[in-house]
Amino acid sequence: MEFLQAVISSIVTGSLYALMAYGLTITLGSIRIYNWAYAEYVTISAYVTAVLSSRYFINVLLCFPISLASAILVSILVDELVYKPLTKRGATIIQLMLAGIAAGLLVRYIVYIFASINNVVIIKAAYASRTILVYDTLVITDLDVVAILVTLLMMVTFHFILLKTLLGKQIRAMWDNFELARLSGVKVYMVRRFVCVLVGIPAGIIGSLWSIYSTVTPTTGWGLLLPAFAAVIVGGLVSIPGAIVGGYLLGIGENLLMLIAYRVFNISLAYKPLIMLLIMLIALFIRAEVIPFKPIAVNIYRFIFKRGEA
Amino acid sequence: MFSELATLLSTTLTFFSIYVMLSLSLNLEYGFTGIPNFGKVFFFSLGAYVAGTFVPRIMHILFRIDEPLCSAVASTQRILVGLQEPITLMIIFIASLIFSGIVGAIIGYMLSYPSLKLRGDYLAISLLIVAELSRVFVRTEPNIVCGTDGIGGIPNPFISVGDTLIKEVLYSILSGVIAYLSYFFIQRIVNSPYGRVIKSIRDDELASQLLGKDVKRFKAEVLMFASSISAVAGCLYAFFIGFVYPDDFIIVWTMYSWLMLLLGGLANNKGVVVGALVMVIIDRGLRRIPSYWLSLPFDVSYLRGTIFMILLLLIIMYKPRGIFPEKPLDTPARQVFEAHIKKVVNLKKESPHQ
Amino acid sequence: MTKDHILRVSNLYAGYGKNVILHDVSVLLSRDTLTLIVGPNGSGKSTLAKAIFNLASVFSGEIIFKNIDVTKMMAEEKTMLGMQMIPQTSNVFENLTVRENLEISFFNTKKAYKNKKTFRDMLEYVLQIFPNLKNREYEKVKLLSGGERQMVALARALITEPELIIFDEPTAMLSPALSNFILNKIREINQSGVAVMLIEQNVKAAINIADYLYVLLSGRKVLEGPSDKFTKDFKLLEDAFFGRVREA
Numbered sequence: 001m002e003f004l005q006a007v008i009s010s011i012v013t014g015s016l017y018a019l020m021a022y023g024l025t026i027t028l029g030s031i032r033i034y035n036w037a038y039a040e041y042v043t044i045s046a047y048v049t050a051v052l053s054s055r056y057f058i059n060v061l062l063c064f065p066i067s068l069a070s071a072i073l074v075s076i077l078v079d080e081l082v083y084k085p086l087t088k089r090g091a092t093i094i095q096l097m098l099a100g101i102a103a104g105l106l107v108r109y110i111v112y113i114f115a116s117i118n119n120v121v122i123i124k125a126a127y128a129s130r131t132i133l134v135y136d137t138l139v140i141t142d143l144d145v146v147a148i149l150v151t152l153l154m155m156v157t158f159h160f161i162l163l164k165t166l167l168g169k170q171i172r173a174m175w176d177n178f179e180l181a182r183l184s185g186v187k188v189y190m191v192r193r194f195v196c197v198l199v200g201i202p203a204g205i206i207g208s209l210w211s212i213y214s215t216v217t218p219t220t221g222w223g224l225l226l227p228a229f230a231a232v233i234v235g236g237l238v239s240i241p242g243a244i245v246g247g248y249l250l251g252i253g254e255n256l257l258m259l260i261a262y263r264v265f266n267i268s269l270a271y272k273p274l275i276m277l278l279i280m281l282i283a284l285f286i287r288a289e290v291i292p293f294k295p296i297a298v299n300i301y302r303f304i305f306k307r308g309e310a
Numbered sequence: 311m312f313s314e315l316a317t318l319l320s321t322t323l324t325f326f327s328i329y330v331m332l333s334l335s336l337n338l339e340y341g342f343t344g345i346p347n348f349g350k351v352f353f354f355s356l357g358a359y360v361a362g363t364f365v366p367r368i369m370h371i372l373f374r375i376d377e378p379l380c381s382a383v384a385s386t387q388r389i390l391v392g393l394q395e396p397i398t399l400m401i402i403f404i405a406s407l408i409f410s411g412i413v414g415a416i417i418g419y420m421l422s423y424p425s426l427k428l429r430g431d432y433l434a435i436s437l438l439i440v441a442e443l444s445r446v447f448v449r450t451e452p453n454i455v456c457g458t459d460g461i462g463g464i465p466n467p468f469i470s471v472g473d474t475l476i477k478e479v480l481y482s483i484l485s486g487v488i489a490y491l492s493y494f495f496i497q498r499i500v501n502s503p504y505g506r507v508i509k510s511i512r513d514d515e516l517a518s519q520l521l522g523k524d525v526k527r528f529k530a531e532v533l534m535f536a537s538s539i540s541a542v543a544g545c546l547y548a549f550f551i552g553f554v555y556p557d558d559f560i561i562v563w564t565m566y567s568w569l570m571l572l573l574g575g576l577a578n579n580k581g582v583v584v585g586a587l588v589m590v591i592i593d594r595g596l597r598r599i600p601s602y603w604l605s606l607p608f609d610v611s612y613l614r615g616t617i618f619m620i621l622l623l624l625i626i627m628y629k630p631r632g633i634f635p636e637k638p639l640d641t642p643a644r645q646v647f648e649a650h651i652k653k654v655v656n657l658k659k660e661s662p663h664q
Numbered sequence: 665m666t667k668d669h670i671l672r673v674s675n676l677y678a679g680y681g682k683n684v685i686l687h688d689v690s691v692l693l694s695r696d697t698l699t700l701i702v703g704p705n706g707s708g709k710s711t712l713a714k715a716i717f718n719l720a721s722v723f724s725g726e727i728i729f730k731n732i733d734v735t736k737m738m739a740e741e742k743t744m745l746g747m748q749m750i751p752q753t754s755n756v757f758e759n760l761t762v763r764e765n766l767e768i769s770f771f772n773t774k775k776a777y778k779n780k781k782t783f784r785d786m787l788e789y790v791l792q793i794f795p796n797l798k799n800r801e802y803e804k805v806k807l808l809s810g811g812e813r814q815m816v817a818l819a820r821a822l823i824t825e826p827e828l829i830i831f832d833e834p835t836a837m838l839s840p841a842l843s844n845f846i847l848n849k850i851r852e853i854n855q856s857g858v859a860v861m862l863i864e865q866n867v868k869a870a871i872n873i874a875d876y877l878y879v880l881l882s883g884r885k886v887l888e889g890p891s892d893k894f895t896k897d898f899k900l901l902e903d904a905f906f907g908r909v910r911e912a
Contacts, residue, residue: 034435082623091630094346097434098568099626101348105565106619109612116608166771169760173768176757179719183751184820185743185772226442229435237431270450270457273443281424284436288427 001137006259012144014251015151016206020228021243022155023199029175029238030195034097037078037104039221041200043111045071045207046216054126064208071204075196078103111218125211147209154202167194227276234283253279313475320482322594324550327489329586331543333570334496334579335536341577342500343532344512346430349437350567352444353537355559356417357410357544359448362455362554364406365464372398380456385463392465403467407545414541415534422533426526442561449556460555464548485546492539497579508532562615569618572625575632670695670828670859676725678715684723685711687883693861698854700874700891701863704905707880709863710752713832717742717749744773748821752832755817758806762797762816765805766823773824790819811842818849828859835866847873871895879904
């Protein structure tokens with residue numbers, strides 16, 4: 001039963017990571033940015049939900065759209081003030097990455113300052129999640145169900161947008177060949193703004209869900225972003241299916257594998273981050289063909305991540 | 311007044327040395343070789359963790375301290391023992407410096423191995439993730455440096471001198487000497503044939519590969535040297551502060567190293583030293599001033615971080631290659647070439663046809 | 665500028681970053697002529713094409729398209745006006761299908777009657793011109809051969825019904841037979857009323873279809889004239905290529 005619980009939490013955290021990794025991959029592919037400031041979009045929306053619901057007693061469902069809007073706003077602001085001017089100046093991807101981390105830290109410090117002035121550094125949304133299923137020791141809350149459903153819905157919607165709509169096709173065109181996209185008349189800066197909105201939405205949703213699930217601190221988003229980026233690496237940087245599989249792999253590693261290690265080998269639960277690191281490093285080693293179990297593993301890996309070679 | 315000023319100066323010098331080592335090693339990696347290391351703090355923390363695990367344990371064995379490792383009593387006892395046994399303590403200090411250098415080198419080499427076979431971006435991201443997740447791990451694992459509480463009682467090697475001021479001055483001089491040695495070492499590397507190879511790798515990897523240079527080996531070696539230097543800096547930091555606390559080693563250290571690098575200029579060691587000086591003055595200054603004049607409703611470190619991040623963003627925006635970037639080497643061949651160019655330009659000016 | 669001049673580039677200085685590559689280049693394009701730009705490697709032909717689309721930096725000079733000053737306009741706005749360019753390399757979206765390639769071009773140019781039906785009509789029209797692409801609409805472009813890719817690139821420009829197309833070495837890396845096919849198509853496109861600016865290295869093949877010719881040499885215009893003048897006296901062109909400029 002304990003294992004079933006771990007499976008469920010694997011799916012929940014895995015979907016969160018996968019959704020974040022999805023957003024990161026879209027930014028990386030279409031506007032060529034390792035968006036480390038993404039963590040702060042999540043943090044801001046988590047704070048908005050938490051503060052509004054616990055200080056101003058607004059219904060959590062009403063907080064949802066507000067926090068979503070705030071995440072989108074931060075996303076657009078960071079792009080307008082940092083990424084876009086840098087791209088126009090012809091910055092390299094490493095400079096953009098550095099600027100992204102710096103911008104993220106800047107936002108985080110501002111959050112720190114405001115949170116300490118208003119005394120809300122550690123806060124939680126005023127919503128107690130309800131248990132909807134109890135079987136033996138297995139507990140499923142409404143939050144689990146909502147998280148899984150919402151992330152799945154988001155991913156399906158994203159996939160639809162990318163594959164079927166003209167905007168999605170334009171995003172993929174930018175992904176493929178930026179200069180040619182401009183020559184074909186794609187309004188690249190408009191599409192760029194749309195990408196910012198598109199990746200702001202999952203950040204807002206994840207932030208609100210997290211503020212209900214657990215306490216919020218200014219480092220909440222950063223803690224979630226690291227596994228998401230690890231998932232992006234596992235998936236091979238610019239492959240969307242790869243990022244999703246990577247997200248679920250890390251979710252499974254963090255919950256199910258950890259539980260197995262704990263129960264079977266009596267390994268302390270402190271090794272959770274180490275297991276995530278291990279998954280990422282193994283993926284790196286396999287991708288670099290350092291680990292010599294080529295015949296089986298690499299073929300399976302390649303089969304799954306065929307599109308990831310960049 | 312004098313003693314206060316001397317303490318301030320010696321603290322500044324110690325931090326200056328640590329910053330110099332961090333930013334110079336980053337310069338060796340990114341400025342000269344083009345390896346974007348976003349996990350600087352990881353290699354820095356490695357040295358501190360070596361000090362935090364190795365020193366207390368060896369002291370407990372050597373001096374038969376029976377208290378549990380993490381207790382406050384044990385840390386006081388370690389300091390007391392350090393007062394009585396200056397020579398053994400010095401040996402332990404030097405041994406842990408060397409040991410942290412070796413550990414940094416080994417882990418730097420190991421981590422570079424998979425990533426260097428792939429695109430440069432993989433290395434940047436994976437090092438960052440390694441740095442952050444390993445910090446979380448060390449924080450939760452009680453058997454390394456006592457988990458969240460951190461481990462205290464790492465005695466300053468000059469503790470037996472007695473006077474706090476002299477102790478700090480001596481330590482700052484020692485760390486200054488180590489920083490100078492690493493400066494000297496890096497200068498020698500980059501001004502040798504080896505340095506020209508790594509610069510050629512930075513400018514065009516394929517071309518240097520075609521000239522028969524083993525690009526991966528050079529990159530791995532550079533990462534090894536640089537990680538070793540940063541680990542020694544971490545060890546110095548741990549002995550200076552006197553305790554190792556995992557939550558110290560957040561990504562901010564990495565960003566500060568990058569800020570110092572860009573304040574100086576890519577591939578310009580002297581400039582980077584100046585950058586570190588500017589940084590340490592702003593940093594120490596901001597730590598001092600607000601406690602006298604300002605009373606903020608929040609921690610001053612947030613204000614400091616905000617200022618530094620704005621500075622970093624401005625530099626990336628307007629001076630992406632740093633404030634004093636690398637100048638071409640002044641070789642005889644270049645002098646001849648430039649004289650020739652000047653002549654051609656003059657000729658063009660004179661001729662009305664063009 | 666008379667009425668049938670569709671594009672006028674005057675006194676253009678352009679380059680990349682701070683490097684000036686084009687010096688004082690003036691080019692005039694008529695509506696119904698096929699203008700050929702030739703020159704040795706590194707003479708700035710591609711830079712001229714990119715500068716016209718503001719993809720290289722323009723330092724001074726004027727670019728006027730249909731009496732509108734487009735010097736400072738962004739590339740995506742220029743395509744809206746009816747200009748199209750087919751770059752030399754990577755001129756198709758490899759990971760998209762043929763149909764998607766065409767769709768992106770079609771729906772991003774300003775015409776009042778853009779809808780799915782008109783797209784289908786235009787698709788039909790374009791596929792008539794390039795019958796090889798029929799039945800391959802839903803294939804990814806990276807699975808096509810080099811010649812077929814070039815056809816997709818041409819189709820991508822044609823489907824927008826442009827008034828001016830700039831071809832940047834469309835026959836590079838193609839077999840002689842395919843080159844001729846593509847050059848003939850370009851001639852046909854021109855005869856259907858689209859102004860064409862063709863940048864070519866294969867002078868002998870291209871000069872036969874061209875009406876007017878410019879020679880660039882290290883960023884400067886050294887020679888121009890109607891192409892039959894050069895077909896008669898090929899030595900003139902050879903001299904220009906090697907830097908011996910005679911007064912024509």
